Amino acid sequence: MTETDERRADRARKTVVEAALRRLDLDAKTRLLAGQDMWTLPAVPGIGLESLVMSDGPIGVRGVRWTADDPSVALPSPTALAASWDPELAHRAGVLLAQEARRKGVHLLLAPTVNLHRSPLGGRHFECYSEDPYLTGRIGTGYVTGVQSGGVGTTVKHFVGNDAETDRFTVDNLIPERVLRELYLAPFEAIVENARPWGVMTAYNSVNGTTMTEHRHLVGDVLRGEWGFDGCNVSDWTAARDTVGAIEGGLDVAMPGPGTVYGEALARAVRDGRVAESTVDAAVRRVLLLAARVGVLRGADPVVTEPPAPVDGEALAREIARRSFVLVRNEGGALPLKPGTVALIGAAARDARILGGGSATVFPARVVSPLDGLTAALPEGTLDYAVGADPATELAAAERGFALRAVCRDPDGTVIGTRSAPGGLIQWMGSDLPDGVTHDRLHSIELTGTFTPRESGPHTFGIKGVGGFTLAVDGTTYYDDLQRPDKDDPFEALFGAPVPRARVELTAGEPVGVSLTHVVRLPDGLPMKVITFAFAHAEPQRDPDELIAEAVEAARGADTAVVMVATTDRVESEGFDRTDLRLPGRQDDLVRAVAAANPNTVVVVNSGSPVELPWRDEVAAVLLGWFPGQEGGAALADVLTGAHEPGGRLPTTWGALADAPVTRVVPIDGALPYTEGVFIGHRAWEKAGRTPAYPFGHGLGYTDWTYESLDVEGTTVRVRVRNTGERPGREVVQVYLSPAGPDTGRPARWLAGFAAAEAGPGESVEVTVELPRRTFEVWDDTAKSWAFVKGSYEIAAGRSAGDHRLSAPINV
Known part of the structure; x- marks a missing residue:
């Protein structure tokens, strides 16, 4: 369908929308702008409107239930997807997610996250794509077009400036207009222009004194006015604070419900004369248009009537993972693995961390760990495993060895409902309760069942959550008291650390009964009813020196040592920023000890964003594996064995925190000034x-590549490269632009475009990169507009921001 056809079809939908709007009274309209529960908007049968369902992403579609009982495909992290430097792959990921959304009855995916990696300390960077606005816009555009080609809407988030987690609900980010335009707004603008998203999500934070859910300038003047965005503006959950401020600021939907600043409060504001009903009508139109586009408004043709062909989720997850892995060091051709024995070392090799913590969490039906993947790929008898060092310094979810169910009781102790509880996690939101259970009757929830340990020794049990708890193991009660929050954070129960409460000596293979009972007390006036807590557990902690010594012995006897190092969900997660970039636990010691014992040591880094690698020059190879999704272990085996080459390129700079140019993420007196201006990421490293x-x-x-020629004609760049290695490969040709004239406050160079080249041994191929007009423009604060900067520039083509192979002048 051409753009003209799409706009013609939208005009027909808008006719249906207008007819529906005329049949709504004020109360119905204002209810439609408020969540009726955690994830949905209300149905209005009288106008043929079904309930519109939203769900978290971005690596999967969780649906309205936050439980492993309702599994989802888990793709690699957004940093991994961006590391592919492949917008078409992002599009295919989006198509799969639309398929998942339709399977779960979801109409609007709360993704993608296109905030930038301003500082490496950002705790949620694994959920964002890149430090670079151009790369972010390209990947985000592919993702959005893919999802929406499946008839499911997207909400590009978090508009705008949600670049860190510290005080994210209240921080006022002080961002100069030029910096906003050239960096933080740029990905949103590109996606609006090139993908026409059906939604955006406005952030918790303020920008230059105004909270984003009330930011009339950025939402009304810029997003809708200048860019022509015609979609729906949804608040981040509980971000809407003021009825009049939000509706006048351009917020269409206040989530979640039923307690929001819209609904009855908005109707009252109209009747009191504080809000014009026409302002409400404008928001309702946008909600109804979204409903029409996704097919839940009778009489309006949805945008997609025939979904794309089915996608094999496991196969695509595996492909994205292997194409995201970034090989940053490979001395002496250590990879791919040579025939021989392999010592696989690291707790993360056995118990894989496949995704980041927080609202991005989904529960896949299966997970292929690195140990699983390599066991299947290598000849029998050639793989040995040792734990070496465990990155986890806190309790984890009660998953392995636990068989639990949730038993709900009323105040008299009568059982009123049950539900399985895989992982020992309860996250019941809104009306998502077991059959027969209501909030009015629910008094307590008991997680009860058995635990069969895989190791003998002292096991630690604990509790994640806030309120009254009773914890028992093998018939003995170890805790019966109130667990209070560490800080005043409405999401503490979701993102807070588990607290150890019992230490019990157990024998491997011998099951014991376990029970955790929580007395449910939901304060009055909550904007949403959320019950969340978890049974937590840690296996016996062996002496770290002994574990490292065992790993060294395994490495010494192997032809190759493969060490897996990782972060944990207490290091990288929604809800907090990092304070350093070090690997947790004794993992650095482990790598150094193994490398000293075996010079052919390969290190695989399992993290969503940069960590320091102080031993990187002491090992043969370093492979960055991100959070690789459910098929990560199989993809890793593909790459290590050489069945596929690692396809990734860094979407963000990796370096030591002491050298990082931008490190401030903590506000002072509630404000965080972006004093670095337009210099973040590779631009800032070069400036410094x-x-x-x-x-x-x-x-x-x-394989190896030679850059043979660079030709520039107008703003078209052609680069010819040759595969000079011995196997087929893929090269990401990157084009950077540098101003040749005097310093005008611009970076020394910036990414202007990229293209992929694929060739067999000895073959050459030419790629074409069209330089967009915006790459030559700067924001003029005085004129309040974009200014095209004429003059001389240098075009550089190469393999990274620090590796330029060819250059040529260009005059515009």
Whole structure:
């Protein structure tokens, strides 16, 4: 369908929308702008409107239930997807997610996250794509077009400036207009222009004194006015604070419900004369148009009547993972693995961390760990495993060895409902309760069942949550008291750390009974009813020196040692920022000890964003594996064995925190000034004259490339490269632009475009990169408009921000 056809079809939908709007009274209209529960908007049968369902992403579609009982495909993290430097792959990921959404009855996916990696300390960077606005816009555009091609809407988030987690509900980010335009707004603008998203989500934070859910300038003047966005503006959950401020600021939907600043409060504001009903009508139109586009408004043709062909989720998850892995070091051709024995070392190799913590969490039906993947791929008898070091310094969810169910009781102790509870996690939101259970009758929830340990020794049991708890193991009560929050954070029960409450000696293979009872007390006036707590557990902690010694012995006897190092959900998660970039636990010690015992040591880094690698020059190879999704172990085996080459390039700069140019994420007196201006990421590293461990765009494959020619005609750049290695490969040709004239406050160079080249051994191929007009423009604060900067520039083509192979002048 052409753009003209799409707009013609939208005009027909808007006719239906207007007819529906005329049949709604004020109370119905204002109810439609408020969530009726955690994830849905109300149905209005009288106008043929079904309930519109939303769900968290971005790596999967959780649906309206936050439980492993309702599994979802889990793709690699957004940083991994961006590391592919492949918008078409992002599009295919979106198509799969639309398929998942339709399977779960979801109409609007709360994704993608296109905030930038301003500082490496951002705790939620795994959920964002890149430090670079151009790369972010390209990947985000592919993702949005893919999802919406399946008839499911997207909400591009978090508009705008949600670049860190510290005080994210209240922080006022002080961002100059030029910086906003050239960096933080740029991905949103590109996606609006090129993908026409059906939704955006406005953030918790303020920008320059105004909270984003009330930001009339950025939402009304910029997003809707200048860019022509015609979709629906949904608040981040509980972000809407003021009825009049939100509706006048351009917020269409206040989530979640039923307690929001809209609904009855908005109707009252109209009747009191504080809000014009026409303002409400404008918001309702946008909600109804969204409903029409996704097919829940009778009489309006949905945008997609025939969904795309089915996608194999497991196969695509595996492909994205292997194409995201970034090989940053490979001395002596350590990879792919040579024939021989392999010592696989690291707790993360056995118990894989496949995704980041927080609202991005989904529950896949299966997970392939690195140990699983390599066991299946390598000849029998050639793989040995040792734990080496465990990155987890806190309790984890009660998953392995636990068989639990939730038993709900009323105040008299009568059982009123049950539900399975895989993982020992309860996250019941809104009306998502077991059959027969209501909030009015529910008094307590008991997680009860058995635990069969896989190791003998002292096991630690604990509780994640707030309120009254009773914890018993093998018939003995170890805790019966109130557990209070560490800080005043409405999401403490969701993102807070588990607290150890019992230490019990157990024998491997011998099951014991376990029970955790929570007395449910929901304060009055909550905007949403959420019951969340978890049974937590840690296995016996062996002496770290002994574990490292065992790993060293395994490594010494192997031809290759593969060490898995990882972060944990207490290091990278929604809800908090990092304070350092170090790997947790004794993992750095482990790598050094193994490398000293076996010079052919390969390290695989399982993290969503940069960590420091102080031993990187002491090992043969370093492979960055991100959070690789449910098929990560199989993809890792593909890459290590050489069945596929690692396809990724860095979407963000990796370096030591001491050298990082931008490190401030903590507000002072509620404000966080972006004093670095337009200099973040590779732009800032170059300005500071510092050399990172691995530059933006860096990544090696299993073949070699020669850059043969660079031709520039107008704003069209053609680069010819030759595969000079011995196997087929893929090269990401990156084009950077540098102003040749005097310093005008612009970066020394910036990413202007990229294209992929694929060729067999000895073959050459030419790629074409069209330089967009915006790459030559700067924001003029005085004129309040974009200014095209004429003059001389240098075009550089190469393999990363720090590796330029060819250059040529260009005059515009």
